[in-house]
Amino acid sequence: MPSEMGMFITITVFIWLFFVFLATLVYFIFLRGRLRYIVIFLLVTIGVFAIASVKYYKGVQKTKRVTNLLKDGFNESSRLEVSHLSWSDEGEDEKIVYKTQNPEDIQKIAELLSFGISLNDSICKCTGDMRFDLYKGDQLHLSFTLHHQHHIRIKGFSFGDVNMTPESIEKLKKWQVDLGITKLLEEQDR
Numbered sequence: 001m002p003s004e005m006g007m008f009i010t011i012t013v014f015i016w017l018f019f020v021f022l023a024t025l026v027y028f029i030f031l032r033g034r035l036r037y038i039v040i041f042l043l044v045t046i047g048v049f050a051i052a053s054v055k056y057y058k059g060v061q062k063t064k065r066v067t068n069l070l071k072d073g074f075n076e077s078s079r080l081e082v083s084h085l086s087w088s089d090e091g092e093d094e095k096i097v098y099k100t101q102n103p104e105d106i107q108k109i110a111e112l113l114s115f116g117i118s119l120n121d122s123i124c125k126c127t128g129d130m131r132f133d134l135y136k137g138d139q140l141h142l143s144f145t146l147h148h149q150h151h152i153r154i155k156g157f158s159f160g161d162v163n164m165t166p167e168s169i170e171k172l173k174k175w176q177v178d179l180g181i182t183k184l185l186e187e188q189d190r
Contacts, residue, residue: 016050019043059117066162067115069154073142074110078103079135084181085128085145094131097181106134112175113152114168123153123161149173 023043082098100106109132128145135141143155150169151161164172 012050012054016047019046055119056117059119062159062162063115063117066152066154066159069142069157070113070144071110073134074106076136076141077106077134078137080106080109081133081135082109083131083133085131097130098179109175112168112171114165116163116165118151118160118163124148124151128153146172 020043023039079101080099081096083094084097085094124147126147128147129149130146131143132146133140133143144152145155146152147161149172151163153159153161
């Protein structure tokens, strides 16, 4: 059985192809003069709409998948470690800036994160500002990195970077201020 995304793309492409066939038929049989340009304009508009709607739908599905993955990851976690990542001449430096085994604290961090629709699958080339490692017992079961203070990348998944909502960015910055790690992040940005 095809996925919901596959069905949407298939239906959108078939609708677009049907309009191409119809427009071509009308164009060559009936239309003369300026009406041809109107048909071409409508055809291009329908094509652009089809591409944009598929891109938007993929972004919505990506956001849902990431949200559900992180929700499950945080719910199953018994420990959270947050590391500040920076580059030095010797290579990557890590400093654990936050650790907790308290389920309530882990859920508070989870509640800071919400995501907007990500319309691209691109990724930046940095390793991230912070890494969040979620453990089930002693085993790491989910890890993600915060990049440029506004998007995340989940290790081991090919979603691309996922944009956080402006509210989520502000909540996370406030959490960083409360934790006292903003100086580390400001120094890294220089």
